Amino acid sequence: MSLxxxxxxxxxxxxxxGIWRDNPVFVMLLGMCxxxxxxxxxxxALAMGVATTFVLLASSVLVSLFRKLIPxxxxxxxxxxxxxxxxxxxxxxxxxxxxxLYNALGAFIQLIVANCMILGxxxxxxxxxxxxxxxxxGLGMGLGFTLALLCLGVVREILGNGSLFGLxxxxxxxxxxxxxxxxPGGFIVLGxxxxxxxxxxxxxxxxxxxxxxxxxx
Amino acid sequence: MSDNPQVDRAHKTTxxxxxxxxxxxxxxxxxxxVFVYQATKPVIAENKRLAIEQAVLQVIPGAESFTPMLxxxxxxxxxxxxxEGTRVYAGYDGENSxxxxxxxxxxxxxxxxxxxxxxxxxxxxxxxxxxxxxLAETPGLGDKIITDKNFVANFDAxxxxxxxxxxxxxxxxxxxxKGSKTNPWExxxxxxxxxxxxxxxxxxxxxxQQLLPQIQPYLEELEGAQP
Numbered sequence: 179m180s181l182x183x184x185x186x187x188x189x190x191x192x193x194x195x196g197i198w199r200d201n202p203v204f205v206m207l208l209g210m211c212x213x214x215x216x217x218x219x220x221x222x223a224l225a226m227g228v229a230t231t232f233v234l235l236a237s238s239v240l241v242s243l244f245r246k247l248i249p250x251x252x253x254x255x256x257x258x259x260x261x262x263x264x265x266x267x268x269x270x271x272x273x274x275x276x277x278x279l280y281n282a283l284g285a286f287i288q289l290i291v292a293n294c295m296i297l298g299x300x301x302x303x304x305x306x307x308x309x310x311x312x313x314x315x316g317l318g319m320g321l322g323f324t325l326a327l328l329c330l331g332v333v334r335e336i337l338g339n340g341s342l343f344g345l346x347x348x349x350x351x352x353x354x355x356x357x358x359x360x361x362p363g364g365f366i367v368l369g370x371x372x373x374x375x376x377x378x379x380x381x382x383x384x385x386x387x388x389x390x391x392x393x394x395x
Numbered sequence: 396m397s398d399n400p401q402v403d404r405a406h407k408t409t410x411x412x413x414x415x416x417x418x419x420x421x422x423x424x425x426x427x428x429v430f431v432y433q434a435t436k437p438v439i440a441e442n443k444r445l446a447i448e449q450a451v452l453q454v455i456p457g458a459e460s461f462t463p464m465l466x467x468x469x470x471x472x473x474x475x476x477x478x479e480g481t482r483v484y485a486g487y488d489g490e491n492s493x494x495x496x497x498x499x500x501x502x503x504x505x506x507x508x509x510x511x512x513x514x515x516x517x518x519x520x521x522x523x524x525x526x527x528x529x530l531a532e533t534p535g536l537g538d539k540i541i542t543d544k545n546f547v548a549n550f551d552a553x554x555x556x557x558x559x560x561x562x563x564x565x566x567x568x569x570x571x572x573k574g575s576k577t578n579p580w581e582x583x584x585x586x587x588x589x590x591x592x593x594x595x596x597x598x599x600x601x602x603x604q605q606l607l608p609q610i611q612p613y614l615e616e617l618e619g620a621q622p
Binding site: 356 | 417424443
């Protein structure tokens with residue numbers, strides 16, 4: 179649980195692990211609720227990613243600042259209060275920026291509270307590292323999450339609506355795949371991406387000649 | 396959390412420390428939320444006002460200004476505190492003459508209540524446009540009631556004539572299957588979003604059936620008045 183000596187150095191890996199090696203969506207499969215629900219268009223995916231990243235960063239800083247003061251018995255309650263605070267703030271800010279965007283994201287803004295990626299980061303990273311390191315890591319994780327949402331949002335919008343960021347791509351002859359903008363489409367596209375990344379991983383291991391790691395286990 | 400497991404075991408956290416921590420964190424949270432709420436409140440109220448204002452001007456083509464009015468049991472009066480009634484917006488053109496009304500309608504959609512504003516012109520006895528104010532329909536599907544051009548075109552001149560004794564609409568606004576609209580009071584549905592389309596038709600029908608017969612006596616009054 180706790181390390182006796184901590185490594186406070188910030189390396190490229192601190193930032194990059196969220197984007198590739200430990201991508202919250204494609205590797206850790208965390209925060210599936212918004213991943214599946216709001217990725218039916220690229221704009222919604224982007225807005226959700228940015229909102230989540232903000233909550234993640236802000237809560238990481240606070241959790242990290244108070245990490246020595248929070249008794250371990252009430253740590254989860256404390257993290258949730260901190261996260262809920264920033265979600266409420268994001269909720270107001272999005273309403274102030276654009277009511278259209280707020281209507282499009284609907285209840286999923288409030289549901290950022292229940293995004294296990296954020297609680298997971300607070301528990302496993304911010305509560306053990308310096309604020310600076312937590313911010314760098316949170317930024318990577320948030321970016322990884324946003325990119326993953328965009329991966330889904332772009333595919334679903336192109337296939338399900340024939341457009342990208344609201345701009346029509348095909349002529350009137352295009353028949354949208356309505357299932358893609360519905361919840362099942364989210365599962366289908368997520369499955370497709372997971373398959374793709376797994377295939378990449380296996381291929382990489384095969385190329386490096388490490389047959390054991392692929393077939394051995 | 397302590398960094399040293401030995402210290403953790405020896406030292407048991409007292410209830411006071413837990414209460415104090417939670418109390419402090421919640422106090423800080425409360426402060427932050429109130430601060431942001433206060434800071435964004437005027438902007439949000441302004442956004443909502445602009446949304447309604449834009450909607451009203453959009454649904455009454457040619458309107459350049461409007462006055463919010465309340466239709467009570469026995470009068471049509473400007474909005475004032477303490478008066479209850481149906482809210483309507485009287486739209487005026489550039490020369491300050493009355494050209495149309497905007498009113499609010501609502502009906503149960505697929506996910507939640509759909510709220511909209513629609514325009515009405517006494518000159519053609521028709522609906523002149525709609526604008527959805529609030530919806531929670533499936534994004535990319537139910538929200539086509541906003542984005543689908545063919546569907547929105549249904550409401551460019553939707554017939555809402557009153558019957559001969561002016562107690563109800565001559566023809567109720569009804570939803571028909573896409574492409575089968577033959578009468579000016581019918582609404583072409585969106586394929587795959589029938590429930591949402593139907594909600595829009597129902598919202599307009601319900602509101603117009605009630606409001607239009609009631610407001611007829613006051614229309615002349617409005618035409619003479621200045622905003």
